[in-house]
Amino acid sequence: MAETDKEWLARLEAESRAKQEAFMNGIAQKLKRPRVTEAPKHPFRGAPDFWNEFEWSLDERIERFSENWRSVGGHVARLAGMDDARAFIAAKASEMGARYIVRQNEPELASLHLEEALPDAVVSVWNTDSETHWKARSAEADFGVVMADYAAAYTGSVTVLSSKDKGRSVSLLPTVLMIVIPAQRLKTRLGEILVEFDRAGRENLPAGIHFISGPSRSSDIENDLTIGVHGPGIVYALIVG
Incomplete structure (x- = not known):
């Protein structure tokens, strides 16, 4: 009697x-x-206590971040x-002769008044005009x-x-990226940042x-290092405050 499909699959699974x-x-x-x-049992979860307690002073954080960057x-x-920013x-x-600048639509960046500081350039604010193709605008931006x-x-x-006010294209597509970093947002460890997303909960993630x-x-x-292929080739970290 011929095997049914179910029996055939069960035999293949057993084999x-x-x-x-x-x-x-054999191994x-x-x-x-x-x-x-x-x-194996894993009785511990997360980083060890000594690492959770590890923290640099603000001056050390700025120095180490700058070195790594x-x-x-x-x-x-x-x-x-x-x-100053x-x-x-x-x-x-x-x-650099930048003529097109795009920035996130954030109050802190609005306080820069780049439109006044750069009268010869076109400064666009992300997602403020429904008619604008913002990815294309970011791709053509110098800054x-x-x-x-x-x-x-x-x-x-x-x-x-x-x-909606902070499109990733603003940091991904322009030739030069300027990142404004308030000093109080500079942490010692990456874990200090990741825990904030756990606390927010999945439904509140960005x-x-x-x-x-x-x-x-x-x-x-071919292992040939190339700069600026998947994002800006020139990036400035502006630590403010």
């Missing part, structure tokens, strides 16, 4: 499991030790306030200006969250959580 058992037993025999048949080709400027961005825009939500000194990483660690770098093609 596959028998081969798997023989394979694993254990060659290693000359009993085969492990139970999952520069080590991958990024630029750092330490600025006293938003007025506006002057810095305007000076770099003039130096993108974003506000950091967090930064981690130990890894030299900046966290930028996405929302549309995107982006970790930026300097200029775009890729070695996908």
Whole structure:
């Protein structure tokens, strides 16, 4: 009597499991030790206490972040306030001949008054005009200006969250990226940032959580390091306050 489909599948499953058992037993025999048949126990969860308690002073955080950021080709400027940030961005825009600037739609960035500081450039604010194709506008921008939500000194990483006012294209597509980092948002460890997302809960997570660690770098093609393939090739971290 011919096998039914169900019986045929059950036989294949049994044969596959028998081969798997023989394979694993063979490895254990060659290693000359009993085969492990139970999952190892993990009584501890998360980072150890000493790491959770590890913290640098603000000056140390700024110094370590700057070292790590520069080590991958990024630029750092330490600025006293938003007025200095506006002057810095305007000076770099003039130096590089930037004509198109796009920024996130955030109150802190509105206080920069880039439209006044850059009268010869076109400054666009993300998602303020329903007729504008904002991804295309960001792709043609010379400068993108974003506000950091967090930064981690130990890894030299900046966290930028996405929302309707904070499109990820602003940090991904322009040629040059300017990231304004309020000093009080600079943490020691990445874990201090990640725990905030756990506390918020899944239903309150943003549309995107982006970790930026300097200029775009890729070695996908024949291990040849190329800058600026998947994002801005020039990135400034402006630590303010």
